[in-house]
Structures are given as structure tokens and as C-alpha cells.
Amino acid sequence: MMETGTFLQENVQENIKKNYIPLKYETGKDSEQFMRFGVRATPTCIILDSKGNEIHRMIGFYKPDDFIKELELVRSKVSKSV
Numbered sequence: 811m812m813e814t815g816t817f818l819q820e821n822v823q824e825n826i827k828k829n830y831i832p833l834k835y836e837t838g839k840d841s842e843q844f845m846r847f848g849v850r851a852t853p854t855c856i857i858l859d860s861k862g863n864e865i866h867r868m869i870g871f872y873k874p875d876d877f878i879k880e881l882e883l884v885r886s887k888v889s890k891s892v
Contacts, residue, residue, distance in 0.1 A: 819874040825881055830857070857884050 816822055826832050835843045837852060847856055847864070855877075857866040866884045868877075 816872055816874050816877050822874050822877055825878050829881065829885060857881075859888070 837844065843849075847854075849856075851869055853869075853871065855868040856864055857868075859865050865888065866880070868880050872880065
């Protein structure tokens with residue numbers, strides 16, 4: 811649902827391209843990465859800092875506007891801690 815709805819929205823794509831480096835792992839194919847990050851359900855979106863440390867995790871479906879709000883929340887937290 812995220813790939814056919816949320817991620818296809820232009821405003822979501824623009825926000826991700828502007829502020830993040832996206833990386834996608836697929837179930838089955840990338841199972842070692844799912845284990846590494848402790849992913850138990852999909853969709854799961856994990857945001858890492860520049861050192862590879864997890865700073866935020868979103869589990870489940872998000873509507874486009876809600877997804878962008880989460881991304882902005884993460885950016886505001888990171889900006890305050892720098």
C-alpha cells in the first residue's frame with residue numbers, strides 16, 4: 811500500500827529526495843537486513859543517522875500527509891540535537 815499510494819505521491823518523493831537517502835530492502839530477498847534491524851512487520855520505515863544508528867522507526871501504513879509529518883518530526887529532532 812505504501813508503494814502504490816504513499817510513496818507515489820509527488821510531495822512525499824520530493825521530501826525524501828530533499829532530506830534523505832532512501833534505501834529499500836525486500837522481504838525474503840534481504841532477510842539478513844530484516845534480522846539486523848529487528849523488523850517484525852511490513853511496511854517498516856527506519857531512519858538512520860549518518861553513522862547508521864536508528865533514530866526513528868515507523869511501522870505500518872501512513873497516509874502521505876502523515877508520513878511527511880513523521881519525516882519532518884525526525885528532522886526537527888535531529889536539528890535540535892546538533
